[in-house]
Amino acid sequence: MARITMIEAIRDAIDLMMARDDKVVVFGEDVGYFGGVFRCTDGLQRKYGRTRCFDTPISETGIVGVAIGMGAYGLRPVCEIQFADYVYPAYDQIVSEAARLRYRSAGEFTSPLTIRMPCGGGIFGGQTHSQSPEACFTHVSGLKTVIPSNPYDAKGLLISAIEDDDPVIFLEPKRLYNGPFSGHHDQPVVPWSRHPLSEVPDEYYAIELGKAAIRREGAAVTVIAYGTMVHVAEAAAAETGIDAEIIDLRTLIPLDTDTIEQSVRKTGRCVILHEATRTSGFGAELSAQVQERCFHHLEAPILRVTGWDTPYPHAQEWDYFPGPARVGRALKAVMEA
C-alpha cells in the first residue's frame, strides 16, 4: 500500500474504473494529451487511447451536454470542469437536464455522470479560482454532491461516484491536492506522505456515498465539516484543547443525518464549517437540520464559521479563509454559551 497524494488517488480511481469498465470515458479542457492542469488525468490518454480520454473545446455547457447524451446512450462519462468557478456555464445542463432526466423520463434515460472539479481557496487564485459552489448543487433534487478530504476517501468516493447511476458532483479541494492543510498558511507545507489517510490500497474499493466519517471522537461539541475544513477543524480542536467530535461529511447529498444526529445528541453543541460564502451556504441546511432533529438536545446556539459574503479576494485570502483561529474562537464561544 503506497502513500500517495490526492491527485494520485483521483487518477488511480479513474484509471481503475477505465480498466474495469470500457464504458467509462474521460474528458474535459486540457484533460487528454496534457493530463489536466492539475494532472489528475495524466497518462490516461496514452493508456486508453484518444477516444476514451480526450481534450474538449472550452465550453463547460458543451462538456456536460455531450456527457448527458453519452450517458443516455449507455456510457459512463467522467468529465472535468477545470475550476469549480467555471461550472456556471454548465449550470443549466446540470440542473435542468442531468438532474431531472431520470425523473422526467420515468427512468427511460439516466445520467450516470461524474462531474469532477477542483474547488476552494488557499492558493492565491483570486475570485475565479477559489470558489466553493456546493450549495448551488445541494439545492437541486436529483444530484449527489461529494467532497473528499484525503487521498483514501478521494479514491473510494470517486469509484463510487463513477459507479453511481445518478449524476454526481465531485468537488476536489485543490488546496488538498498535494498535502493536508490546517489553515496555517504561514507554516511549512506538509506533504500527504506524513498523513495516515494517504495510505491507499492499489486495488478497487468503494466508499458508500452518503456516509460521513468521524475524524475525531469527542464529547464537548460536534463540528460538522468537509473538504479542507476537516483539517482546519482538527487543528482548531488540537489548539484549543476542546474535546470536539469532528464529522467529515464526505457526501453532502445524500446527507448522513444519522451520524450528525447521534453526535449532536451526545455533545449538545454544534459548530458548522465551510469555505463557501455564508448566506444560503450548505451550512444553513446543516444548521436547519441539526436544529430540527436535535432541538431538545441543544445547549447552545449552532454556530457557522464560513467564508464571508464577498467574492474571494486575492490579497486578503487569509482574512477570508475560515482558518483555525476563527474556528477556535467559535469552539470556545459555543462552549461558553
Added chain:
Amino acid sequence: MARITMIEAIRDAIDLMMARDDKVVVFGEDVGYFGGVFRCTDGLQRKYGRTRCFDTPISETGIVGVAIGMGAYGLRPVCEIQFADYVYPAYDQIVSEAARLRYRSAGEFTSPLTIRMPCGGGIFGGQTHSQSPEACFTHVSGLKTVIPSNPYDAKGLLISAIEDDDPVIFLEPKRLYNGPFSGHHDQPVVPWSRHPLSEVPDEYYAIELGKAAIRREGAAVTVIAYGTMVHVAEAAAAETGIDAEIIDLRTLIPLDTDTIEQSVRKTGRCVILHEATRTSGFGAELSAQVQERCFHHLEAPILRVTGWDTPYPHAQEWDYFPGPARVGRALKAVMEA
C-alpha cells in the same frame, strides 16, 4: 387610486420608470411588440419606441450579457426571463459577472440591472414552468433578491429595484398575477379587486428593499413567508385559529433580520414557508439565522414547510404545493411541541 392586478402593477412600475428616466430600457423574449407572454410589458413598445422596449433572441445568457454591457455603459436595463425555470442559461452572467462587477472593478463599472422573472407553481405548468429558484441567487454575494406578494408591493418594490444601483433578481409569483391565492385550488379564483393590497396609487412610490412587512400580528408563532406562501399562511392561520404573526419578507437579500428577530423573540416559535424544494432552500438560511439570533427564546423547533425535494410534477401539483393544510399542521405541531 385604482384596484389593479399584479400584472398591471408591474407594468405600471416599469412604465413610470421609463417615463422618469430615459436610461431605463426594457427587453426580453416576446417583451416588445407582443408585450410579454404574461403581458407585463404590454403597450410599452408603442409608448416608448422600439429602442427602449424590444424583443430579444431566445438566449437568456445573451439577454443578461447585453444588459451587463448596457449597465456598464450607463443605462438601466430591466430585462425579463420568460419563466424563472429558464434563468439557468444566464446563471454564469448573473453570478460571475453582474454580481461581481462592482467588486472586481472597485466600483468603476456597476450592474444596475433588474432581472424580472415569473416563478412558482399553481398553474399546472409542470417541472419547467413552476420553479422557485430564489436560493440559487441568495447564495451569491452582490445580488439582491426581491419577491412581492401583492400589487401594491410589486409596484413599490419594482420601482426600488429599477432605481437600485446593484443587480436585483425580481421574482414574480405567477400564480398571483391575476389574484391572491390561498392554496385552496378547489375554491373559485378570487380576483385582486377584492384584496385591499390591490389599491395602488397611480404615482411614483418606492418600497425600500430589505424591509419586511407584517401581514398579520400575532403572539403565538412567527410565520416567515414570501410570495404566494404569504396568502397560504394567512389562510392557514385563519383556518387553524392559531394566533400567528405572519412576516412577508418581500426582500430576501438583504434580509430584514430585525423584524424577524423581534417577532420570534416575542412568539418563541417559528414556521418557515416556501414553495421551492426544501434542501438548501432559502428556508434553511432563515432557520439558521432565527436559531442563531433567537436561540434562547425558542420554545419549539423551527419548522419548514416547503416544496418536496423533487422536480415540480404536473399531475401531482397539489400534492407538491405546500398548501394551507400542510401549513396548518405545522402550525399546530409547533404549538404543541
Added chain:
Amino acid sequence: MSDPVPPPIVAPSTTPPLSLHVPEPAVRPGGKPDFSHVRVPEAGTVRRPPLDVAAADIRDLAYTIIRVLNREGRAVGDWAGSLDADGLRRGLRAMIKTRAFDARMLMAQRQGKTSFYMQSTGEEAIACAFQLALEPGDMNFPTYRQQGLLIAQDWPLVDMMCQIFSNEKDRLGGRQLPIMYSARDAGFFSISGNLGTQYVQAVGWAMASAIRGDTRVAAAWIGDGSTAESDFHSALVFASVYRPPVILNIVNNQWAISTSQAIAGGENATFAARAHGYGIPSLRVDGNDYLAVHAAARWAIDRARRNLGPTLIEWVTYRVAAHSTSDDPSKYRPKEESDAWPLGDPVERLKNHLIGIGEWSDERHAQARAEIDQEVLDAAREAERHGTLHTGPKPSAKAMFEGVYKDMPKHLREQRRELGV
C-alpha cells in the same frame, strides 16, 4: 441612482449619431401578408452532391432551397426518386394522422382534459419523412413539435394521449407536462421544457455511438428561435471537432411565439449558413415538400452512417397554428399569413403528387382521412378511460417521490412520510 451616462462623444468630424436596428416582420396584424423576402427557387434546380462532398464545396446550398415537387406536383431534379409509391402513401397517411391527432388533442385541451397542447400544423412533412428515413436504433433528440416522429412509426396513440392526460397509464407517471413524451424504444429522447438543451446532447449521443464503433446515428432538432440558445453553438462546436454521426435539424417555421425569425438572426443570413463557420456541410430544404425532406434526410443520414460526419439541415416551413394552446397569434401576425405562405401545405402537395402519378385519388384520400379520424377518436376514447387531468384515475402522490434518484434516499422517504403517502 447610478452615475450619469457619459456624454456622447461628438467627434470633431461631426459623426452622425448611431442608432439601433430592431428588426420588425414585414407585416403585423391588419397588414397584408408579404413573403417577398422568401426567395423560392424552381423545384429540381439544386444539385445533389455526392455523400462525401466537402463542406466548402456546397456552401451555396445554404442560400437556396432544395425542392422536388414543382408547381404541377411533379417530382423533378436530382433529389427526386428516393421513395416509391408505397413509401409516399405511408408518408401521406403519417401526415394525415399527425394532423388528426393534433386536432383531437387541441379539442381535448379546450375541453379541460389536459392543461396544454402544441400542434405541428404545416410542419408534418419534416418529422414524418425524416423518421421514415431513419433505421431502428437511431435516436432523435426532438423538440415539442416533432410528434410526427412517433406517429410516423405507428407509436401507439393511446400511449401519447395518456401522457397528455397525465392519467394512470401515463408512462411518465404524471410528472411531465403534456406532450413532453419520452419513448426510448421509438428512438425518441425525453423532451425537455428547456429550449435547446437536447441539441448538444444529441451530439454527445452520436459521439458515444462513434466511440463504441456502433452504426447508429443521432438526429438533433431545434426551432429557428432556439438557435439563439447556447446549446446550439456547443452542439456545432463539438460536432465540428469530433465529426460524430449526427444530423443537426433546424425547423425554421418563421416564428418563435410572437417573434419572427429575424429576431433570431434570420434577416441577415440563413440558418443553414450557420454551419459554415464550423466547416459542417449544410442544406436548406423545402420543409413542406415531403419528397425533398425525405431525400435530404436520407442523404444526411447516409453521410452520418458512413462516418462522413455531421450535416446541418434548415427545413424551411411555416407554423400555421398558434404556438401553443396558451397563445393567440392574431395578436402579432396577420390571420391570413399562413395562406400566403409560398411553400404551400405539405399534405395537399403530397396528395396532389400521388394523384398526379396515378397512385392516389380524392376518394381514397377522403376514405383515408375518415379511417384515421376514427382511429384517433378510438384512441382518445380508450385513453380517456384511464383518466384525464382533472377526472378519473391518476398517478399517485407516492409516485411523485420516485425516480428522483435510482434508489430513494432517506430524505425523500422522510418527506414522503411527511406527506402521509
Added chain:
Amino acid sequence: MSDPVPPPIVAPSTTPPLSLHVPEPAVRPGGKPDFSHVRVPEAGTVRRPPLDVAAADIRDLAYTIIRVLNREGRAVGDWAGSLDADGLRRGLRAMIKTRAFDARMLMAQRQGKTSFYMQSTGEEAIACAFQLALEPGDMNFPTYRQQGLLIAQDWPLVDMMCQIFSNEKDRLGGRQLPIMYSARDAGFFSISGNLGTQYVQAVGWAMASAIRGDTRVAAAWIGDGSTAESDFHSALVFASVYRPPVILNIVNNQWAISTSQAIAGGENATFAARAHGYGIPSLRVDGNDYLAVHAAARWAIDRARRNLGPTLIEWVTYRVAAHSTSDDPSKYRPKEESDAWPLGDPVERLKNHLIGIGEWSDERHAQARAEIDQEVLDAAREAERHGTLHTGPKPSAKAMFEGVYKDMPKHLREQRRELGV
C-alpha cells in the same frame, strides 16, 4: 452499474463501424514543428472593400489572410498606408514596452512578488495597433492578453504593476487576481477570470451607445479557444440582430493552454468564417503585421462608427510564451515551434519596415529598448515601494467587505465586525 449499452446495430448491409475523430496537432514535443496547414498568401494580394460592403460580398476574406508587409519588409497592397512614420514609430515603441513590461513582470512573479502573470509575447501588434486606431471614449472588453491596449495609450505602468502586486496602491483594492485590470478612463473594461463573458457584454455596450445616439464604439476580445464558449454565440446573435457598433476580435494564437485551435473547431473552418452564419462581415488578418492590424482595425472601427454595424476579425498569430506562469508548454508542443511560426515576430517586422523606409535604425532601436527597459524598471521600483503580494503595505481586510454592494448591507457589517476589522 447502469443498464448495458444497447448492442451496436449491425445493419444488414454490414455497415462498417463508426469511429470518433479526435484532432491532434501536427506535432508534439520531440517532433519537428510543422505549419504546413497554415496557408500564408502573399502580402498585398487581398482587396480592401468599401466600408459599406455587404457581408455576402466578402465571404472570401474569411479564408485568406490580409497582409501588408511583404518578405522584404515593404508595405504593399490596398491595405497599406494607414499610418505615417510617426504613427509607426509610436506602435513600435508600444510593442517594445509591452514586451519589456511582460519580461519584468514575469521576473517579479518568479521572485515571488506576485502569484501569477500572463505574457502576450508575439501578439503585441494586435492590441497596440488596435488601440491606436480607436478614439477616446471607445470601450474595449479585453481578455487577459491585451495589456497592449493599456500600454499603447501610455496608461501608467506603475498603476498596472500595483494591481499585479495587490499592494496598497492597487486601484482594485487587492480584490482581483493579478493582471485583471479595470481602467474605465482608458476604455478598458474590467477583465473577468471567466472566459468569454465579456464578448456579449461588449455587444450590449455597443447597443447602448446606439440606443443613446452616441458615436462611441465597442471592441470585444476573445481567444481562439474561448470561441467555444456560449457567450461567443450570444454575442454574434445579438450583433447580427441589432447591428450595433462593435468590433468582434478573435485572437487566434493557435493555442488554448495545451490544446491546439483544432480543438476549438479550427481544423475545418477559420474562425473568421464563424461570422458568415450571422451575416456579419469578417476579415482574417496577419496579427503579426502591425500595418495590417492597424488598417483592418481602422476599417472595422470606421464601419462601426458610421452605423454600418459589427465586423468580426480573426487575428492570426502565435502564443510564443507559456499560457501563464502556471504553465509549461514544453509538455505539449515542440520548444522550437514559435521559431517556425510563418508570420514572424511583430516587433522585428515593424522594425525592419521602418528601417527599410529610412525612418528607423538599429541604433535607434537599441536606444529605444534601453530607454523603455529603464522606464519599466523605474516603474517596477516605484510600484514595489507600495508593497508586493507578500511584503510591504497591502490593502486592508476591512476593504474586503466594501463594494460588494453600493451600500454595505447589515449582514456584511456584522461579518466585518465578526472578523474584528
